Amino acid sequence: MTSATAQAGPFQVTVQPSGRSFSVEPGETILAAGIRQGVGLPYGCKDGACGSCKCRKLEGEVTHRAHQSKALNAGEEAVGYVLTCSATAQSDVVLESRQVTDESAFPIRKMPSRVQSLEKKSHDVMIVRMQLPANDAMRYHAGQYVEFILRDGDRRSYSMANAPHTLVRTDGPTPAAPVIELHIRHMPGGKFTDHVFTAMKEKEILRLEGPYGSFFLREDSDKPxxxxxxxxxxxxxxxxxxxxxxxxxxxxxxxxxxxxxxxxxxxxxxxxxxxxxxxxxxxxxxxxxxxxxxxxxxxxxxxxxxxxxxxxxxxxxxxxxxxxxxxxxxxxxxxxxxxxxxxxxxxxxxxxxxxxxxxx
Known part of the structure; x- marks a missing residue:
């Protein structure tokens, strides 16, 4: 849509059946707005590639940025499905997404991290343990991920492999600094993983941001x-x-x-x-x-x-x-x-x- 009305904003997004709502600024993706305001929409890659954020649009108009057809194809879009990581609102919008939850919205933070240890577990898997700032431990759900922010601004995402209760060890005379465990697979030619497997050293400093993701155990169910x-x-x-x-x-x-x-x-x-x-x-x-x-x-x-x-x-x-x-x-x-x-x-x-x- 290109009318003056469509270019206005901000718009209101309401998610059913939870009834949660938030505002979206002009040009901002629906997912980015939800994350910014602590609304736990489901998502994965945030890049229009995986389809984890796909949900049904009940009302309103959106425009999609570039995305992969396997994440959202033309037929799905025609019957009202949207990718919230790629969709920008052109009016007030009502979405249907049953995975929205208050619990998933831990604050997202940028922080320095230090390589504590590197442990090669197979020919192409490295377990990397990253020490976080001791004064303000990150809160997250088991299953969420963090992003490394590289020097050129590129990002690489890795899930925490340890549960939150393991973040800080208290079995010594003084609590240890919080440590997250990441499992990194070598992708030959990959800018980041080549570095991990060939040049990364203990005590190296990298920037992290997180937690991200809606992958965690739903504890309000007793299903197998x-x-x-x-x-x-x-x-x-x-x-x-x-x-x-x-x-x-x-x-x-x-x-x-x-x-x-x-x-x-x-x-x-x-x-x-x-x-x-x-x-x-x-x-x-x-x-x-x-x-x-x-x-x-x-x-x-x-x-x-x-x-x-x-x-x-x-x-x-x-x-x-x-x-x-x-x-x-x-x-x-x-x-x-x-x-x-x-x-x-x-x-x-x-x-x-x-x-x-x-x-x-």
């Missing part, structure tokens, strides 16, 4: 939980498992963790140790491209399909999926179409790389 991870998508799942154990949450939970080869399940021993301590947690590792020398005797194939083989009826479950976009997208589509999962019980965080964000 399916945790679906591929590769380093396990990082936020690990935080969720730690949180469940710490809080004494006894909902039945099963983790399906997929990798190409067994070495990709880089914390397999950690998961098995948690299962020994948590009677309600089960673990199903799934390998898609095992070689003879791996001597793999467990489940094979695509990890999201293993879930449907074991649980053909997901109508009474919640699914929390994290990992490569192809895994998350396939799971979202197949579980709804073939396993009776209600769409609003699928919570996801797709790990979109910089290449993913510029691919259509």
């Amino acid at each position: 939980v399916v945790l679906l991870a591929s590769g380093t998508g396990f990082a936020p799942i690990k935080a969720v498992i730690e949180h469940m154990q710490f809080q004494g949450i006894t909902r039945p939970a099963v983790l399906y963790w997929g990798g190409r080869r067994p070495r990709d399940l880089y914390l397999d021993d950690w998961v098995r140790a948690r299962c020994a301590e948590m009677p309600n947690l089960r673990y199903v590792p799934v390998i898609s491209h095992a070689l003879p020398e791996d001597n793999w005797t467990g489940r094979t194939g695509f990890v999201h399909k293993a879930v449907m083989e074991d649980l053909p009826d997901l109508s009474g479950h919640q699914v929390y999926a994290c990992g490569a976009p192809v895994v998350v997208d396939s799971a979202r589509a197949d579980y709804s179409a073939h396993a009776k999962l209600p769409p609003d019980e699928f919570y996801a965080d797709a790990f979109t790389t910089e290449a993913d964000k510029h691919r259509d």
